[in-house]
Amino acid sequence: MDDALRELSRVALGGRELADVLGDITAIAARVIPGAESVSTTLIRGEKAFTAAHAGAMSLEADELQYEEGSGPCIDAGRGGVVLRIDDVRTEERWPDYMARVRTTRVRSSLSVPLPYQGTSIGALNVYSTEVAAFASPDSLAAGLGAAEMIAVAVANADAHARLADDARNMRIAMESRAVIEQAKGVLMAQQGVDAEQAFEVLRQASQRYNRKLRDIAAGIVDGVVARS
Secondary structure, three states, X not given: OHHHXXXXXXXXXXXXXHHHHHHHHHHHHHHHOOOOOEEEEEEEEOOEEEXXXXXOHHHHHHHHHHHHHOOOHHHHHHHHOOOEEEOOOOOOOOOHHHHHHHOOOOOOEEEEEEEEEOOEEEEEEEEEEOOOOOOOOHHHHHHHHHHHHHHHHHHHHHHHHHHHHXXXXXXXXXXXXXXXXXXXXXHHHHHHOOOHHXXXXXXXXXXXXXXXXXXXXXXXXXXXXXXXO
């Protein structure tokens, strides 16, 4: 068990695409979780659930059946933040529509572990086997919880990086907008003999009159001066 956690902890999270990180963690989970034959990572964004990574075709097939039905252990674990274990799909009475379909596959038992994220759950790690009660051992759950935590950390890192990128982009746009507005004010001050405050008021009124962004009005004034020079 300690070896499994050490292997998971060695996965590099920084400076990589989220899909690559999730692929590595999911593949390791398939090796280190006792009883696992196929493993997948389900992410839930808004109302949409999708498989972000998988190791083995069996997990992807079982996941897709649940997405089509709109219910199943991977979806309920991901949305409800609860661990869900199925010891035998042939006798399981929960999710009857999904069970009717998954019984036609090779899946006999499964384990779905929620991905903890800022007090909520953003998906689930799903583990499948062709054997009955393959995940009854406490070691299976412990390894699954460790992998789920690593996946949640990877998603949190990716989200934080995306927010930083958005903040940087918004700051750049704001700086560019401010620069062109100041240029346009200078043009109006020179052309109309007004002060800076009056020049800005001219821009603001034009923005309201034409229902256009202030920056676009300013850019048009600046571009007009450049075209005439």
